[in-house]
Amino acid sequence: MTDLSVQIGSLTLANPVIAASGCFGYGIEYADVVDLSLLGGVAVKGLFLAERQGHAPERIVETPAGMLNAIGLQGVGVHRFIKEQLPELRRRRAVVIVNICGSTLDEYVELARILSDTEGVAALELNISCPNIKEGGITFGCSLAGTFDVVSAVRKVTRLPVIPKLTPNVTDVASFARASEDAGADAVSLVNTFLAMAIDVETRRPSLSNIVGGLSGPAIRPIAVRMVYECRNAVKIPVIGMGGIASARDALEFMIAGATAVQVGTANFVDPFIWTKLLEGIRAYLTRHQMPRVSDLTGTLDTSTRD
Amino acid sequence: MTDLSVQIGSLTLANPVIAASGCFGYGIEYADVVDLSLLGGVAVKGLFLAERQGHAPERIVETPAGMLNAIGLQGVGVHRFIKEQLPELRRRRAVVIVNICGSTLDEYVELARILSDTEGVAALELNISCPNIKEGGITFGCSLAGTFDVVSAVRKVTRLPVIPKLTPNVTDVASFARASEDAGADAVSLVNTFLAMAIDVETRRPSLSNIVGGLSGPAIRPIAVRMVYECRNAVKIPVIGMGGIASARDALEFMIAGATAVQVGTANFVDPFIWTKLLEGIRAYLTRHQMPRVSDLTGTLDTSTRD
Amino acid sequence: MPVDVEARVIANTRLSQDYNVIALAAPDIASASAPGQFVMVKLGRGLVPLLRRPFSVFEVLRADGRITGLTLLSKRVGVTTDMLFEAVEGDVVSCLGPLGRPFQLIDPPAEAWMVAGGVGLAPFATLTEALLDRGVAVTLMYGARSDRELFYLDWFEARGVRVMLATEDGTAGDRGRVILPLERELRATAAERDIMIYACGPEPMLEAVANMAAQYNRPSQVSVERVMGCGLGGCYSCVIPVRDDRGGQRYVRSCIGGPVFAGADIVWNP
């Protein structure tokens, strides 16, 4: 029997495949097409304290093997989430990872407090990396001190696993993983999207109303894999890898590079039934390679020189 | 009549389409398939003072809508280049932009001196951004002080246009454009490749012998366009844009975002006859939009809010 | 509950240089779908194009009393619609659906006026059938650039649908937009008659229809076309501003909150 379970701090996930934040609604949108309890976890859409409108459309545009988004974190806010979506997620036995965003440090702390007092939250993912909002978030994620401060502040008020989500839009992502570890994070997740833009050359206008947006999808996978590899070599806490995973092969690539678990975003838009395919593909690989535990795969990249 | 000429410092290019360094050999490899004098310029393969072997194969691998390379700057060195390739390039009336790399500041200076004393060099592109070599290069390109120092040192010894080529693997590429401008650069070119990696999951080995390599091709275009846009807003000197250009539309996108000229790398591998198609496409666009001069297109992105 | 079907192309008929009707062997989706619902399609397993694209279910195909598939009416505007135009029998189209909120049907004596602009005709074939089943009288007001871009008129006429046309070049019906016959009919119709206006087409047309319906105190249902990343409520790309209870507006995902909305609910100029 293949053991797909993985450990993220105190949290044991049944398998390493997690729905990425912002790409799976609040999870309940997908309850009809996928049994939520089969996923390793569901990272829900980024939540602020308050409800948010998000950006005006156009909010997405397709690019070569990728897409840009500038949703602007439209969301119901944490209170409505707890009242309206969380109970249904619990009923469906989803492992709920709440992705939280703040404009200020205090907002992150307040969100962490509220969610720690709530039954049915498995972990907190700190979104300090959304490229699509001006205030907060990324200003923490692009500064080592900011990252350290947010993580330690949240750490102080919660016993939930704390998972800062790192931005790839920095020179040295590993140093941000280290700052997170030093501040008491249980894991780091990466990558969020790459700041990018597209232009309609006929009108000479940006394709997105927000001008810039975040690039995701297979296009970015080679960069994301490299960053996961760098972080794995820099910290002892688990790394949750993502960026362009569209098949079991891709998920395995991230794990071999050093990820303990993976998240899948854009590919879910293309194929909402991808989840069982990913799990089956991972299982088949482990069987073929005679590995009883998926966790044995993490960081097994063989970098010895070739003959 | 459409005027395709553009100005890079003291240098006038007949058109804005330049072959990107490392993607066009020393130019002469392509003399049979394309009339080199029709290109705006030819940025030759990165040159060190000495001959270099480069990395062991595998040196490239394809990725979604892109490719990774870790050539490791195999090259003939500046002296052989001047003797063996440059005369032929001059005979073909190519506008030669020499891409130079050093392990030390002195090496850049020495290269700049030698090339300034040589007939037939139109400009120097300072490769301070190659992700594939450990020594030099990128260590300058990832530090503002390093960038400033290399550019000013080279500036002092040459009257040729000096074009530092910026790496995208930094948090704030615009600050590097500013440092370059402050140090006396005539233009900046960007982007070089994104540090990235790919893994063969069956063998659990990196696909490239160098483990990591540089990502290029259409996959990166949205990030590159954003970076060109940021640099254009940060500096007054011309910006030469590149990254994933594979059609006239893509070249126009970069120019609208703020590029005065563009370079084309990976797409030349796919279609070595792309050059006339690019020029024709740009000409057709200008005619259709009743713009007599291509230079009028630079930075015309309309960011006014939509109705 | 939507399903994902690797649907074989049964037939592909080119109606013009730009328009085609493609028949897909997706009986499960066809059986489950209601007028106004859509499918998200993808040709090939490739990464370019990456995302699925939304298309209304045009016809439900039947043979020997069984549902055998569905058709899409497609207009070429880019990469996926090009591929749909070029597809040949035997090709496979990945087809996810049915999705979205359908049109609300009405009952006699209420009458249905369907206002279509261009490829906005797509949802009205199945709507016509559903309404005729209920005994509702159906009118189609159909606008296009020229008479060469008016399709399936026979289909509608054969079913007793009253058809009014408008073309921008005047080659059929009114010269101008489809709003012209709509306004004329609204003006000519007694207030007591119970009319539901259904509309599908470019957004400026929908706005004009919704406003004119409101002006004449008629209800309207419009099917909007926003860029959709997922079709299932996962990405929040497809939002449209809708009036909320407190006089403000909020962005509603048109893939699950729509694509059909009451014309009066939409904030056309946010």
Add this chain to the structure above:
Amino acid sequence: MPVDVEARVIANTRLSQDYNVIALAAPDIASASAPGQFVMVKLGRGLVPLLRRPFSVFEVLRADGRITGLTLLSKRVGVTTDMLFEAVEGDVVSCLGPLGRPFQLIDPPAEAWMVAGGVGLAPFATLTEALLDRGVAVTLMYGARSDRELFYLDWFEARGVRVMLATEDGTAGDRGRVILPLERELRATAAERDIMIYACGPEPMLEAVANMAAQYNRPSQVSVERVMGCGLGGCYSCVIPVRDDRGGQRYVRSCIGGPVFAGADIVWNP
């Protein structure tokens, strides 16, 4: 001077589950190409796969005395070879060539021994024709996994080529590698006879052939297969270590410095 041709698929013959021979209407390339040269192909204008892939020119097609196209012998190993396997008549394959340095031909009384491993058979059909034209006696030593993966034997035999086989499962010829018949023949052949050994196949096979040729003091020409980004000398991806004049080694681009090298020039274990 290479040209880029949007070549129509004239025919596509599947030889097995993995092998196919695809005929392309690229007469200009076919006319200009010499044995051992290759083309860089791409199916579709898409971005995935992005890069072209190298294939030897297998046959030059003639009809009514005119050259009408060429064929490729392809083995499925990934995305492009899958597409070549699936291609149907009328599809278009972008074909850039001819590229690379061809085999150096020999003249009688020298004899040619061609050693092919698997799909490494590809360059030897045109080489056979060129050598036979010059009156050179030709031997083919051809190895594969089993007799089901040995193709075109009739073709070579019909032209009077002496054929020796080796299969890993022993279903035809020697059981084992193609190096077995080669060694036997080398041992049995008088030193005075003038032999040129040509080889194409997996690199370990080429290494074995080159070493054995050297051991028996025979010249060899091997055609190597390195991953190629451009095929024109532009990218420096395809390098292979070659002995230089001063006893060292340097990386030579196999697309323009090869793909054919003297076996003795290559540094097999750098």
